[in-house]
Amino acid sequence: SILLRNADTAMYEAKRLGGSQLCFYKQTLTQEVVDRVALTQELEHALVAKQFVVYYQPQYCCKSGLIKGMEALVRWQHPVKGLVSPAEFIPVAEDSGLITEIDEQVFNIACSQCVEWWRIGLPQFILAVNLSVAELKDGYAEKLLSNLLETQFPIEQLELEITESMVMDSSSREELKKLHELGFKISMDDFGTGHSSLAQLKHLPITKLKIDRSFVKDIPDDANDMVVAQTIIAMGHSLSLKIVAEGVETDAQKDFLIAKGSDFLQGYLLSKPLSAELMADLLKE
């Protein structure tokens, strides 16, 4: 029975890695499964105990220098581990399906927070939230809409960040079209890391492209990355898309991206993701 169990563990790992592949059992796999099961249970509890908090990172308009957008980024306020980064729990949340509920909490927290900020007279901006692959399916648009009504958030100020891998099948593209028709803005995140071509982009109802950080981080040392960044900006513009450069950390990167026509900048150079409290201070300035 140990043999069968271990074979099963190896099969689970092969599936987890995307399926259609071979995986040999090794001892560490059992530990990983145990860890994942424990983390899943902790995440279930975190949902009930409302331990997820939202941080906000501004997107600055290159022309005006003003904050025109704001990305909501989840953090887990763990009672023992402190603030846990999404990189440590999003993959497990996606595997277990809990991501849908986590994102719903994030969505409601972020929308209510912005409505409150605007109620006290702080400046307007577009709120961007991240979607996960499991979410873009039939019925999602209706659910999002009802959450929106509950928080009284204006639909035209909401932007959904998707990635290339989320729109590989026609049913998710249908749902995306529905979201667009309802009035949600849609932006393509981590652009350049997936498999979609710019030719495919023009058939998607998106209005913004976010150049992935991997093409920004080695500016001005990597000539290839600079060509890629510049090309994405030029071709994005030719498709009437706005361009956001992500992960801007240095003045050299900022100057290059502005010179090449990027519309918005997001990154540590301008601001790290901030707690709601610190973001309110920044908005008041």
Ligand code: C2E
């Ligand atoms: P992302 O959507 O690409 O978000 C940008 C990530 O880059 C954030 O990491 C942000 O803190 C980080 N970042 C921003 N500026 C810089 C910079 O100048 N330098 C560097 N090195 N990093 C920068 P974070 O917050 O750890 O989030 C990681 C990923 O987790 C996100 O990548 C997104 O894919 C996912 N994620 C975060 N929040 C949510 C959420 O609420 N729902 C879902 N489904 N996914 C989320």
Ligand code: CA
């Ligand atoms: Ca994002």
Ligand code: CA
């Ligand atoms: Ca990104």
